[in-house]
Amino acid sequence: MSEHPSFSGPIPIEIKDxxxxxxxxxxxEDINLKVEHGEFFGLIGPNGGGKTTLLKALLGLIKPSxxxxxxxxxxxxxxxxxxxxxPQYSLFDREFPIKVKNVVMMGRRSSRGMNPWYSGKxxxxxxxxxxxxDMWELKDRHMARLSGGQKQRVFIARALASxxxxxxxxxxxxxxxxxxxxxxxxxxxxxxxxxxxxxxxHDIGVVSSHVGSLAxxxxxxxxxDEPLLTPEMLEMAYQCPVDLIAHGVPHRVLPPHDH
Amino acid sequence: MTDILAFLDLVFVxxxxxxxxxxxxxxxxxxxxxxxxxxxFIAGGISHTTFGGIGLAxxxxxxxxxxxxxxxxxxxxxxxxxxxxxSTGWVRSRIREDSTIGVIWVVGMAIGSLFLALxxxxxxxxxxxILFGDILLVGSSDLYIMxxxxxxxxxxxxxxxxxxxxxxxxxxxxxxxxxxxxxxxxVMSILIALSITVLIKVVGVVLIIAMLTIPAAIANLFTRxxxxxxxxxxxxxxxxxxxxxLLSLMADTPSGATIVLLMGGAFLISLVVKGAIKRITGxxxxxxxxxxxxxxxx
Numbered sequence: 071m072s073e074h075p076s077f078s079g080p081i082p083i084e085i086k087d088x089x090x091x092x093x094x095x096x097x098x099e100d101i102n103l104k105v106e107h108g109e110f111f112g113l114i115g116p117n118g119g120g121k122t123t124l125l126k127a128l129l130g131l132i133k134p135s136x137x138x139x140x141x142x143x144x145x146x147x148x149x150x151x152x153x154x155x156x157p158q159y160s161l162f163d164r165e166f167p168i169k170v171k172n173v174v175m176m177g178r179r180s181s182r183g184m185n186p187w188y189s190g191k192x193x194x195x196x197x198x199x200x201x202x203x204d205m206w207e208l209k210d211r212h213m214a215r216l217s218g219g220q221k222q223r224v225f226i227a228r229a230l231a232s233x234x235x236x237x238x239x240x241x242x243x244x245x246x247x248x249x250x251x252x253x254x255x256x257x258x259x260x261x262x263x264x265x266x267x268x269x270x271x272h273d274i275g276v277v278s279s280h281v282g283s284l285a286x287x288x289x290x291x292x293x294x295d296e297p298l299l300t301p302e303m304l305e306m307a308y309q310c311p312v313d314l315i316a317h318g319v320p321h322r323v324l325p326p327h328d329h
Numbered sequence: 330m331t332d333i334l335a336f337l338d339l340v341f342v343x344x345x346x347x348x349x350x351x352x353x354x355x356x357x358x359x360x361x362x363x364x365x366x367x368x369x370f371i372a373g374g375i376s377h378t379t380f381g382g383i384g385l386a387x388x389x390x391x392x393x394x395x396x397x398x399x400x401x402x403x404x405x406x407x408x409x410x411x412x413x414x415x416s417t418g419w420v421r422s423r424i425r426e427d428s429t430i431g432v433i434w435v436v437g438m439a440i441g442s443l444f445l446a447l448x449x450x451x452x453x454x455x456x457x458x459i460l461f462g463d464i465l466l467v468g469s470s471d472l473y474i475m476x477x478x479x480x481x482x483x484x485x486x487x488x489x490x491x492x493x494x495x496x497x498x499x500x501x502x503x504x505x506x507x508x509x510x511x512x513x514x515x516v517m518s519i520l521i522a523l524s525i526t527v528l529i530k531v532v533g534v535v536l537i538i539a540m541l542t543i544p545a546a547i548a549n550l551f552t553r554x555x556x557x558x559x560x561x562x563x564x565x566x567x568x569x570x571x572x573x574x575l576l577s578l579m580a581d582t583p584s585g586a587t588i589v590l591l592m593g594g595a596f597l598i599s600l601v602v603k604g605a606i607k608r609i610t611g612x613x614x615x616x617x618x619x620x621x622x623x624x625x626x627x
Binding site: 131215 | 365488489490491494495497498499501502503505506507549552554558
Protein backbone atom coordinates (compact mmCIF):
# COMPACT_ATOMS: atom_id res chain seq x y z
CA MET A 71 0.00 0.00 0.00
CA SER A 72 1.90 3.02 1.24
CA GLU A 73 5.53 3.18 2.35
CA HIS A 74 4.94 4.99 5.66
CA PRO A 75 7.43 3.78 8.32
CA SER A 76 4.63 2.34 10.47
CA PHE A 77 3.80 -0.02 7.60
CA SER A 78 6.73 -2.39 8.13
CA GLY A 79 7.54 -5.43 10.23
CA PRO A 80 5.03 -8.08 11.32
CA ILE A 81 1.46 -7.43 10.17
CA PRO A 82 -0.96 -5.54 12.43
CA ILE A 83 -3.44 -8.33 13.14
CA GLU A 84 -3.20 -12.05 12.64
CA ILE A 85 -5.86 -14.30 14.11
CA LYS A 86 -5.59 -18.07 13.88
CA ASP A 87 -8.40 -20.51 14.77
CA UNK A 88 -9.67 -18.22 17.50
CA UNK A 89 -12.51 -19.19 19.79
CA UNK A 90 -13.50 -16.94 22.66
CA UNK A 91 -16.38 -16.25 25.01
CA UNK A 92 -17.44 -15.89 28.61
CA UNK A 93 -17.76 -18.55 31.30
CA UNK A 94 -18.10 -21.52 28.98
CA UNK A 95 -20.38 -19.74 26.52
CA UNK A 96 -18.67 -19.50 23.16
CA UNK A 97 -19.30 -16.23 21.35
CA UNK A 98 -16.66 -16.51 18.64
CA GLU A 99 -15.68 -19.72 16.90
CA ASP A 100 -12.84 -20.61 14.53
CA ILE A 101 -12.01 -17.07 13.53
CA ASN A 102 -9.20 -16.59 11.03
CA LEU A 103 -8.23 -13.12 9.92
CA LYS A 104 -5.30 -11.14 8.63
CA VAL A 105 -5.19 -7.37 8.52
CA GLU A 106 -2.29 -6.07 6.43
CA HIS A 107 -0.30 -2.84 6.81
CA GLY A 108 -2.17 0.25 5.74
CA GLU A 109 -5.54 -1.41 5.38
CA PHE A 110 -8.81 0.35 6.15
CA PHE A 111 -10.71 -2.60 7.45
CA GLY A 112 -14.40 -2.71 8.30
CA LEU A 113 -15.82 -5.36 10.55
CA ILE A 114 -19.58 -5.54 10.57
CA GLY A 115 -22.06 -7.72 12.30
CA PRO A 116 -25.36 -7.74 14.16
CA ASN A 117 -25.55 -6.75 17.81
CA GLY A 118 -24.64 -9.77 19.90
CA GLY A 119 -22.66 -11.22 17.01
CA GLY A 120 -19.37 -11.04 18.86
CA LYS A 121 -17.96 -7.68 17.67
CA THR A 122 -17.27 -6.47 21.20
CA THR A 123 -15.81 -9.82 22.21
CA LEU A 124 -13.41 -9.71 19.27
CA LEU A 125 -12.38 -6.15 20.19
CA LYS A 126 -11.73 -7.22 23.77
CA ALA A 127 -9.68 -10.17 22.59
CA LEU A 128 -7.63 -7.92 20.28
CA LEU A 129 -6.96 -5.56 23.19
CA GLY A 130 -5.93 -8.39 25.49
CA LEU A 131 -8.86 -7.83 27.85
CA ILE A 132 -10.09 -11.41 27.51
CA LYS A 133 -8.12 -14.56 26.84
CA PRO A 134 -9.09 -16.74 23.89
CA SER A 135 -10.33 -20.19 24.82
CA UNK A 136 -8.67 -21.55 21.68
CA UNK A 137 -6.33 -20.31 18.95
CA UNK A 138 -4.13 -17.26 19.01
CA UNK A 139 -4.01 -13.59 18.18
CA UNK A 140 -0.91 -11.68 17.34
CA UNK A 141 -0.69 -7.90 17.16
CA UNK A 142 2.45 -6.84 15.26
CA UNK A 143 3.85 -10.27 15.97
CA UNK A 144 3.22 -10.16 19.71
CA UNK A 145 0.66 -11.24 22.27
CA UNK A 146 -2.21 -8.72 22.51
CA UNK A 147 -1.16 -7.57 25.99
CA UNK A 148 2.24 -6.68 24.55
CA UNK A 149 1.21 -5.60 21.08
CA UNK A 150 -1.64 -3.34 22.24
CA UNK A 151 0.82 -0.54 22.92
CA UNK A 152 0.71 0.00 19.15
CA UNK A 153 -3.08 0.21 19.16
CA UNK A 154 -5.00 3.44 19.53
CA UNK A 155 -8.44 2.44 20.77
CA UNK A 156 -11.53 4.61 20.26
CA PRO A 157 -14.50 3.44 22.34
CA GLN A 158 -18.13 4.45 21.89
CA TYR A 159 -18.19 7.96 23.34
CA SER A 160 -21.88 7.72 24.21
CA LEU A 161 -21.06 5.42 27.12
CA PHE A 162 -19.44 8.18 29.16
CA ASP A 163 -20.69 10.02 32.19
CA ARG A 164 -21.87 13.44 31.01
CA GLU A 165 -21.34 15.08 34.38
CA PHE A 166 -17.69 14.03 34.69
CA PRO A 167 -15.63 17.16 35.34
CA ILE A 168 -12.95 17.00 32.68
CA LYS A 169 -11.61 19.22 29.92
CA VAL A 170 -10.91 18.13 26.37
CA LYS A 171 -7.12 18.31 26.77
CA ASN A 172 -7.17 16.15 29.90
CA VAL A 173 -9.06 13.42 28.09
CA VAL A 174 -6.50 13.45 25.29
CA MET A 175 -3.63 13.48 27.79
CA MET A 176 -4.89 10.12 29.10
CA GLY A 177 -3.68 8.63 25.82
CA ARG A 178 -0.15 9.22 27.04
CA ARG A 179 -0.51 6.85 30.00
CA SER A 180 0.93 3.80 28.29
CA SER A 181 4.06 5.72 27.26
CA ARG A 182 4.32 7.49 30.60
CA GLY A 183 4.49 4.38 32.76
CA MET A 184 4.39 4.85 36.51
CA ASN A 185 5.59 8.45 36.47
CA PRO A 186 2.90 10.44 38.30
CA TRP A 187 3.44 13.58 36.22
CA TYR A 188 2.97 14.34 32.55
CA SER A 189 6.08 15.56 30.74
CA GLY A 190 6.62 18.29 28.17
CA LYS A 191 6.68 15.56 25.55
CA UNK A 192 3.24 14.38 26.73
CA UNK A 193 1.91 17.91 26.31
CA UNK A 194 3.45 18.21 22.84
CA UNK A 195 1.90 14.95 21.72
CA UNK A 196 -1.44 16.03 23.15
CA UNK A 197 -1.32 19.25 21.14
CA UNK A 198 -0.32 17.40 17.98
CA UNK A 199 -3.16 14.90 18.42
CA UNK A 200 -5.74 17.63 19.05
CA UNK A 201 -4.56 19.61 16.01
CA UNK A 202 -4.74 16.55 13.80
CA UNK A 203 -8.47 16.20 14.55
CA ASP A 204 -9.07 19.97 14.39
CA MET A 205 -9.97 20.30 18.06
CA TRP A 206 -7.04 22.33 19.44
CA GLU A 207 -9.16 25.49 19.77
CA LEU A 208 -11.54 23.66 22.08
CA LYS A 209 -8.83 22.19 24.32
CA ASP A 210 -10.17 23.90 27.45
CA ARG A 211 -13.82 23.11 26.80
CA HIS A 212 -15.66 20.85 29.23
CA MET A 213 -16.38 17.47 27.58
CA ALA A 214 -20.06 17.72 28.45
CA ARG A 215 -20.39 20.81 26.27
CA LEU A 216 -19.22 19.16 23.06
CA SER A 217 -21.44 17.83 20.30
CA GLY A 218 -21.42 14.13 19.48
CA GLY A 219 -19.10 14.58 16.51
CA GLN A 220 -16.69 16.72 18.54
CA LYS A 221 -16.60 14.15 21.33
CA GLN A 222 -15.80 11.46 18.81
CA ARG A 223 -12.91 13.57 17.53
CA VAL A 224 -11.58 13.99 21.07
CA PHE A 225 -11.58 10.23 21.61
CA ILE A 226 -9.80 9.77 18.29
CA ALA A 227 -7.24 12.35 19.47
CA ARG A 228 -6.80 10.45 22.73
CA ALA A 229 -6.02 7.34 20.71
CA LEU A 230 -3.59 9.29 18.48
CA ALA A 231 -1.72 10.73 21.46
CA SER A 232 0.15 7.46 21.93
CA UNK A 233 1.27 7.52 18.26
CA UNK A 234 -0.37 4.21 17.40
CA UNK A 235 0.35 2.19 14.29
CA UNK A 236 -3.16 0.74 14.35
CA UNK A 237 -6.36 2.62 15.07
CA UNK A 238 -9.21 0.50 16.39
CA UNK A 239 -12.65 2.09 16.50
CA UNK A 240 -15.88 0.81 18.03
CA UNK A 241 -18.99 2.20 16.27
CA UNK A 242 -17.31 5.54 15.46
CA UNK A 243 -20.41 7.03 13.90
CA UNK A 244 -23.12 5.74 16.20
CA UNK A 245 -25.47 8.55 17.24
CA UNK A 246 -24.06 11.30 15.03
CA UNK A 247 -25.88 12.73 12.04
CA UNK A 248 -24.98 12.00 8.41
CA UNK A 249 -22.93 15.16 7.84
CA UNK A 250 -20.74 14.58 10.90
CA UNK A 251 -20.44 10.96 9.93
CA UNK A 252 -19.05 12.00 6.57
CA UNK A 253 -16.50 14.32 8.18
CA UNK A 254 -15.34 11.59 10.56
CA UNK A 255 -14.80 9.21 7.65
CA UNK A 256 -12.87 11.95 5.85
CA UNK A 257 -10.65 12.30 8.91
CA UNK A 258 -10.14 8.55 9.10
CA UNK A 259 -9.28 8.35 5.40
CA UNK A 260 -6.66 11.03 6.01
CA UNK A 261 -5.24 9.21 9.06
CA UNK A 262 -5.12 6.04 7.00
CA UNK A 263 -2.07 7.48 5.16
CA UNK A 264 -0.06 6.91 8.31
CA UNK A 265 -1.77 4.05 10.10
CA UNK A 266 -3.78 0.93 9.66
CA UNK A 267 -7.42 1.33 10.62
CA UNK A 268 -9.92 -1.24 11.81
CA UNK A 269 -13.44 -0.22 12.61
CA UNK A 270 -16.31 -2.19 13.98
CA UNK A 271 -19.93 -1.30 13.35
CA HIS A 272 -23.39 -2.69 12.89
CA ASP A 273 -24.10 -0.07 10.24
CA ILE A 274 -23.48 -1.89 6.96
CA GLY A 275 -24.76 0.76 4.64
CA VAL A 276 -22.33 3.47 5.61
CA VAL A 277 -19.21 1.55 6.34
CA SER A 278 -19.00 -0.37 3.12
CA SER A 279 -18.67 2.80 1.07
CA HIS A 280 -15.59 3.93 2.99
CA VAL A 281 -13.51 0.91 3.86
CA GLY A 282 -10.96 -0.91 1.75
CA SER A 283 -11.80 -4.39 2.94
CA LEU A 284 -14.66 -5.85 4.84
CA ALA A 285 -15.65 -8.84 6.92
CA UNK A 286 -18.86 -9.90 8.58
CA UNK A 287 -18.90 -11.38 12.01
CA UNK A 288 -21.64 -13.38 13.65
CA UNK A 289 -20.05 -16.09 15.74
CA UNK A 290 -18.03 -17.00 12.65
CA UNK A 291 -16.19 -14.59 10.42
CA UNK A 292 -16.80 -14.20 6.71
CA UNK A 293 -14.36 -12.27 4.61
CA UNK A 294 -14.27 -11.23 1.01
CA ASP A 295 -11.11 -9.89 -0.56
CA GLU A 296 -12.89 -6.94 -2.05
CA PRO A 297 -14.98 -4.46 -0.10
CA LEU A 298 -18.11 -6.07 -1.40
CA LEU A 299 -20.77 -7.79 0.55
CA THR A 300 -21.90 -10.92 -1.11
CA PRO A 301 -25.46 -12.01 -0.48
CA GLU A 302 -23.99 -15.19 1.01
CA MET A 303 -21.95 -13.23 3.55
CA LEU A 304 -24.95 -11.22 4.53
CA GLU A 305 -27.21 -14.16 4.85
CA MET A 306 -24.73 -16.03 6.99
CA ALA A 307 -23.98 -13.00 9.10
CA TYR A 308 -27.47 -11.72 9.61
CA GLN A 309 -29.66 -14.67 8.79
CA CYS A 310 -32.29 -12.36 7.43
CA PRO A 311 -32.68 -10.38 4.23
CA VAL A 312 -30.99 -6.98 4.36
CA ASP A 313 -31.78 -4.20 1.94
CA LEU A 314 -28.53 -2.51 1.06
CA ILE A 315 -29.40 -0.51 -1.99
CA ALA A 316 -31.97 1.61 -0.17
CA HIS A 317 -29.23 3.33 1.85
CA GLY A 318 -28.33 5.57 -1.08
CA VAL A 319 -24.61 5.17 -0.56
CA PRO A 320 -22.16 6.54 -3.18
CA HIS A 321 -21.42 3.17 -4.70
CA ARG A 322 -22.99 -0.21 -4.78
CA VAL A 323 -22.09 -2.60 -2.06
CA LEU A 324 -23.69 -5.55 -3.73
CA PRO A 325 -22.02 -6.93 -6.81
CA PRO A 326 -24.07 -6.32 -9.96
CA HIS A 327 -26.53 -9.07 -10.78
CA ASP A 328 -25.88 -11.02 -13.90
CA HIS A 329 -29.46 -11.60 -14.92
CA MET B 330 -20.28 38.70 69.31
CA THR B 331 -18.17 38.69 72.46
CA ASP B 332 -19.69 35.29 73.16
CA ILE B 333 -18.20 33.93 69.97
CA LEU B 334 -14.80 35.44 70.67
CA ALA B 335 -14.83 33.95 74.15
CA PHE B 336 -15.70 30.61 72.62
CA LEU B 337 -12.78 30.78 70.24
CA ASP B 338 -10.33 30.94 73.13
CA LEU B 339 -11.42 27.60 74.49
CA VAL B 340 -9.12 24.69 73.70
CA PHE B 341 -11.93 22.34 72.78
CA VAL B 342 -13.35 24.89 70.35
CA UNK B 343 -9.95 25.28 68.70
CA UNK B 344 -9.73 21.51 68.43
CA UNK B 345 -13.19 21.50 66.93
CA UNK B 346 -12.11 23.84 64.14
CA UNK B 347 -8.90 21.92 63.46
CA UNK B 348 -10.86 18.67 63.29
CA UNK B 349 -13.35 20.28 60.92
CA UNK B 350 -10.51 21.55 58.75
CA UNK B 351 -8.85 18.13 58.57
CA UNK B 352 -12.21 16.54 57.76
CA UNK B 353 -12.72 19.04 54.93
CA UNK B 354 -9.36 18.20 53.38
CA UNK B 355 -10.62 14.65 53.09
CA UNK B 356 -14.10 15.38 51.82
CA UNK B 357 -12.58 17.55 49.09
CA UNK B 358 -10.24 14.95 47.62
CA UNK B 359 -11.70 11.55 48.39
CA UNK B 360 -15.26 12.90 48.29
CA UNK B 361 -14.59 13.98 44.70
CA UNK B 362 -13.53 10.47 43.72
CA UNK B 363 -16.48 8.97 45.56
CA UNK B 364 -18.87 11.22 43.66
CA UNK B 365 -17.42 10.89 40.16
CA UNK B 366 -16.94 7.13 40.49
CA UNK B 367 -20.42 6.72 42.00
CA UNK B 368 -18.97 5.02 45.05
CA UNK B 369 -21.36 6.64 47.53
CA PHE B 370 -22.89 3.31 48.51
CA ILE B 371 -19.44 1.77 48.99
CA ALA B 372 -18.52 4.66 51.29
CA GLY B 373 -21.77 4.12 53.20
CA GLY B 374 -21.02 0.42 53.62
CA ILE B 375 -17.48 0.96 54.84
CA SER B 376 -18.46 3.72 57.25
CA HIS B 377 -21.25 1.72 58.89
CA THR B 378 -18.93 -1.28 59.21
CA THR B 379 -16.62 0.79 61.42
CA PHE B 380 -19.30 0.79 64.12
CA GLY B 381 -18.31 -2.83 64.74
CA GLY B 382 -14.67 -1.87 65.26
CA ILE B 383 -15.58 0.91 67.65
CA GLY B 384 -17.79 -1.41 69.69
CA LEU B 385 -14.98 -3.98 69.76
CA ALA B 386 -12.53 -1.35 71.01
CA UNK B 387 -14.76 -0.36 73.93
CA UNK B 388 -15.22 -4.02 74.80
CA UNK B 389 -11.48 -4.80 74.72
CA UNK B 390 -10.75 -1.73 76.80
CA UNK B 391 -13.28 -2.76 79.44
CA UNK B 392 -12.89 -6.53 79.47
CA UNK B 393 -9.11 -6.82 79.08
CA UNK B 394 -7.89 -3.38 80.06
CA UNK B 395 -6.46 -2.79 76.58
CA UNK B 396 -6.63 0.96 76.87
CA UNK B 397 -4.26 1.34 73.91
CA UNK B 398 -6.94 -0.13 71.69
CA UNK B 399 -8.41 3.20 70.67
CA UNK B 400 -11.88 3.27 69.12
CA UNK B 401 -10.28 4.90 66.05
CA UNK B 402 -7.97 1.89 65.76
CA UNK B 403 -10.96 -0.42 65.85
CA UNK B 404 -12.65 1.77 63.25
CA UNK B 405 -9.71 1.79 60.85
CA UNK B 406 -9.24 -1.98 61.17
CA UNK B 407 -12.88 -2.64 60.32
CA UNK B 408 -12.84 -0.04 57.54
CA UNK B 409 -9.75 -1.59 55.94
CA UNK B 410 -11.28 -5.05 56.38
CA UNK B 411 -14.41 -3.91 54.57
CA UNK B 412 -12.29 -2.31 51.83
CA UNK B 413 -10.40 -5.59 51.28
CA UNK B 414 -13.59 -7.65 51.23
CA UNK B 415 -15.12 -5.31 48.63
CA SER B 416 -12.01 -5.42 46.43
CA THR B 417 -11.29 -9.13 46.56
CA GLY B 418 -11.59 -10.76 43.16
CA TRP B 419 -13.14 -13.85 44.74
CA VAL B 420 -16.00 -11.82 46.22
CA ARG B 421 -16.38 -9.55 43.19
CA SER B 422 -16.74 -12.40 40.76
CA ARG B 423 -19.34 -14.25 42.83
CA ILE B 424 -21.51 -11.71 44.60
CA ARG B 425 -23.12 -8.55 43.28
CA GLU B 426 -21.30 -5.56 44.70
CA ASP B 427 -24.33 -3.94 46.31
CA SER B 428 -25.25 -7.21 48.01
CA THR B 429 -21.77 -7.42 49.52
CA ILE B 430 -22.07 -3.82 50.69
CA GLY B 431 -25.45 -4.51 52.25
CA VAL B 432 -24.07 -7.49 54.16
CA ILE B 433 -20.95 -5.81 55.57
CA TRP B 434 -23.03 -2.72 56.39
CA VAL B 435 -25.48 -4.49 58.70
CA VAL B 436 -23.03 -7.05 60.06
CA GLY B 437 -20.71 -4.22 61.13
CA MET B 438 -23.57 -2.37 62.81
CA ALA B 439 -24.73 -5.55 64.57
CA ILE B 440 -21.24 -6.38 65.87
CA GLY B 441 -20.96 -2.84 67.21
CA SER B 442 -24.26 -2.81 69.05
CA LEU B 443 -23.61 -6.29 70.45
CA PHE B 444 -20.24 -5.31 71.92
CA LEU B 445 -21.53 -2.04 73.31
CA ALA B 446 -24.36 -3.90 75.06
CA LEU B 447 -21.97 -6.29 76.84
CA UNK B 448 -21.55 -5.36 80.51
CA UNK B 449 -17.74 -5.33 80.25
CA UNK B 450 -17.71 -2.53 77.70
CA UNK B 451 -16.42 0.79 78.97
CA UNK B 452 -17.12 4.26 77.82
CA UNK B 453 -20.31 5.35 76.23
CA UNK B 454 -23.21 3.05 76.59
CA UNK B 455 -25.12 5.51 74.50
CA UNK B 456 -23.87 5.17 70.93
CA UNK B 457 -25.29 8.52 69.79
CA UNK B 458 -21.92 10.28 69.50
CA ILE B 459 -20.47 7.35 67.54
CA LEU B 460 -23.43 7.25 65.19
CA PHE B 461 -23.90 10.98 64.73
CA GLY B 462 -20.55 12.39 65.79
CA ASP B 463 -19.59 14.98 68.34
CA ILE B 464 -16.93 17.31 67.13
CA LEU B 465 -16.63 18.77 70.63
CA LEU B 466 -15.40 15.46 71.98
CA VAL B 467 -12.34 15.42 69.70
CA GLY B 468 -9.26 15.00 71.87
CA SER B 469 -5.75 16.16 71.00
CA SER B 470 -4.60 12.57 70.36
CA ASP B 471 -7.50 12.22 67.90
CA LEU B 472 -6.19 15.27 66.07
CA TYR B 473 -2.76 13.69 65.66
CA ILE B 474 -4.28 10.48 64.33
CA MET B 475 -6.50 12.45 61.97
CA UNK B 476 -3.58 14.56 60.74
CA UNK B 477 -1.52 11.43 60.11
CA UNK B 478 -4.28 9.88 58.05
CA UNK B 479 -4.83 13.09 56.09
CA UNK B 480 -1.14 13.19 55.22
CA UNK B 481 -1.22 9.57 54.07
CA UNK B 482 -4.37 10.21 52.02
CA UNK B 483 -2.77 13.21 50.32
CA UNK B 484 0.44 11.37 49.48
CA UNK B 485 -1.49 8.46 47.94
CA UNK B 486 -3.90 10.76 46.11
CA UNK B 487 -1.15 12.86 44.55
CA UNK B 488 0.94 9.82 43.65
CA UNK B 489 -1.99 8.10 41.92
CA UNK B 490 -3.85 11.20 40.69
CA UNK B 491 -3.45 10.61 36.93
CA UNK B 492 -4.27 6.92 37.12
CA UNK B 493 -7.24 7.48 39.40
CA UNK B 494 -8.51 10.10 36.96
CA UNK B 495 -8.25 7.69 34.02
CA UNK B 496 -9.80 4.91 36.05
CA UNK B 497 -12.68 7.07 37.20
CA UNK B 498 -13.37 8.27 33.66
CA UNK B 499 -12.88 5.10 31.64
CA UNK B 500 -12.07 1.81 33.31
CA UNK B 501 -11.64 -0.13 30.06
CA UNK B 502 -9.16 2.40 28.74
CA UNK B 503 -7.33 2.24 32.07
CA UNK B 504 -6.90 -1.50 31.62
CA UNK B 505 -5.65 -1.13 28.05
CA UNK B 506 -3.15 1.56 29.09
CA UNK B 507 -1.51 -0.86 31.49
CA UNK B 508 -3.04 0.43 34.72
CA UNK B 509 -3.52 -2.41 37.19
CA UNK B 510 -7.19 -1.75 37.69
CA UNK B 511 -7.84 -4.24 40.50
CA UNK B 512 -4.90 -2.87 42.46
CA UNK B 513 -6.09 0.70 41.92
CA UNK B 514 -9.61 -0.20 43.01
CA UNK B 515 -8.11 -1.56 46.21
CA VAL B 516 -6.08 1.64 46.67
CA MET B 517 -9.30 3.60 46.19
CA SER B 518 -11.16 1.53 48.79
CA ILE B 519 -8.28 1.95 51.24
CA LEU B 520 -8.38 5.71 50.67
CA ILE B 521 -12.10 5.71 51.38
CA ALA B 522 -11.52 3.62 54.53
CA LEU B 523 -8.84 6.02 55.81
CA SER B 524 -11.05 9.02 55.05
CA ILE B 525 -13.92 7.54 56.97
CA THR B 526 -11.70 7.08 59.98
CA VAL B 527 -10.82 10.77 59.81
CA LEU B 528 -14.48 11.76 59.56
CA ILE B 529 -15.97 9.55 62.30
CA LYS B 530 -15.26 11.93 65.18
CA VAL B 531 -16.72 14.85 63.30
CA VAL B 532 -20.04 13.58 61.96
CA GLY B 533 -20.28 9.99 63.13
CA VAL B 534 -20.78 6.73 61.32
CA VAL B 535 -24.22 7.45 59.90
CA LEU B 536 -23.60 10.97 58.61
CA ILE B 537 -20.24 10.36 56.95
CA ILE B 538 -21.87 9.84 53.56
CA ALA B 539 -22.97 13.47 53.69
CA MET B 540 -19.40 14.69 54.18
CA LEU B 541 -18.07 12.54 51.34
CA THR B 542 -20.88 13.44 48.98
CA ILE B 543 -22.31 16.92 49.43
CA PRO B 544 -19.27 19.24 49.15
CA ALA B 545 -18.05 17.32 46.07
CA ALA B 546 -21.53 17.25 44.54
CA ILE B 547 -21.84 21.03 44.98
CA ALA B 548 -18.39 21.56 43.44
CA ASN B 549 -19.35 19.29 40.53
CA LEU B 550 -22.14 21.69 39.61
CA PHE B 551 -19.70 24.52 38.95
CA THR B 552 -16.46 23.08 37.67
CA ARG B 553 -15.15 21.28 34.61
CA UNK B 554 -11.88 19.98 35.95
CA UNK B 555 -11.25 17.22 38.49
CA UNK B 556 -8.45 19.14 40.25
CA UNK B 557 -10.64 22.21 40.70
CA UNK B 558 -13.53 20.07 41.81
CA UNK B 559 -11.28 18.81 44.61
CA UNK B 560 -10.15 22.32 45.48
CA UNK B 561 -13.68 23.74 45.54
CA UNK B 562 -15.06 20.78 47.44
CA UNK B 563 -12.37 21.34 50.08
CA UNK B 564 -13.15 25.04 50.38
CA UNK B 565 -16.89 24.38 50.52
CA UNK B 566 -16.22 21.69 53.12
CA UNK B 567 -14.18 24.06 55.29
CA UNK B 568 -16.88 26.74 55.18
CA UNK B 569 -19.78 24.38 55.86
CA UNK B 570 -18.04 22.30 58.53
CA UNK B 571 -16.75 25.40 60.30
CA UNK B 572 -20.08 27.19 59.99
CA UNK B 573 -22.01 24.13 61.13
CA UNK B 574 -19.77 23.60 64.15
CA LEU B 575 -20.14 27.21 65.19
CA LEU B 576 -23.91 27.07 64.73
CA SER B 577 -24.18 23.94 66.82
CA LEU B 578 -22.12 25.55 69.55
CA MET B 579 -24.27 28.68 69.66
CA ALA B 580 -27.63 26.98 69.28
CA ASP B 581 -26.56 24.04 71.44
CA THR B 582 -27.55 21.49 68.82
CA PRO B 583 -25.76 18.22 67.93
CA SER B 584 -22.73 19.09 65.79
CA GLY B 585 -22.94 16.26 63.26
CA ALA B 586 -26.59 16.83 62.48
CA THR B 587 -26.11 20.60 62.28
CA ILE B 588 -23.19 20.32 59.85
CA VAL B 589 -25.05 17.85 57.65
CA LEU B 590 -28.23 19.93 57.59
CA LEU B 591 -26.23 23.01 56.65
CA MET B 592 -24.63 21.00 53.84
CA GLY B 593 -28.01 19.76 52.65
CA GLY B 594 -29.32 23.33 52.59
CA ALA B 595 -26.25 24.52 50.70
CA PHE B 596 -26.72 21.78 48.13
CA LEU B 597 -30.32 22.78 47.53
CA ILE B 598 -29.35 26.44 47.15
CA SER B 599 -26.54 25.49 44.77
CA LEU B 600 -29.00 23.61 42.58
CA VAL B 601 -31.24 26.66 42.45
CA VAL B 602 -28.29 28.97 41.68
CA LYS B 603 -27.05 26.63 38.98
CA GLY B 604 -30.54 26.57 37.47
CA ALA B 605 -30.69 30.35 37.54
CA ILE B 606 -27.28 30.68 35.90
CA LYS B 607 -28.38 28.33 33.16
CA ARG B 608 -31.56 30.28 32.54
CA ILE B 609 -29.75 33.63 32.47
CA THR B 610 -26.97 32.52 30.17
CA GLY B 611 -29.63 30.92 27.99
CA UNK B 612 -27.93 27.55 27.81
CA UNK B 613 -29.92 24.54 26.68
CA UNK B 614 -30.82 22.15 29.47
CA UNK B 615 -34.22 23.78 30.07
CA UNK B 616 -35.40 20.47 31.45
CA UNK B 617 -32.93 20.75 34.30
CA UNK B 618 -33.86 24.35 34.94
CA UNK B 619 -37.52 23.37 35.30
CA UNK B 620 -36.92 20.52 37.69
CA UNK B 621 -34.76 22.80 39.82
CA UNK B 622 -37.58 25.33 39.85
CA UNK B 623 -39.99 22.82 41.36
CA UNK B 624 -37.35 21.65 43.83
CA UNK B 625 -36.87 25.19 45.12
CA UNK B 626 -40.59 25.66 45.75
CA UNK B 627 -40.73 22.56 47.95
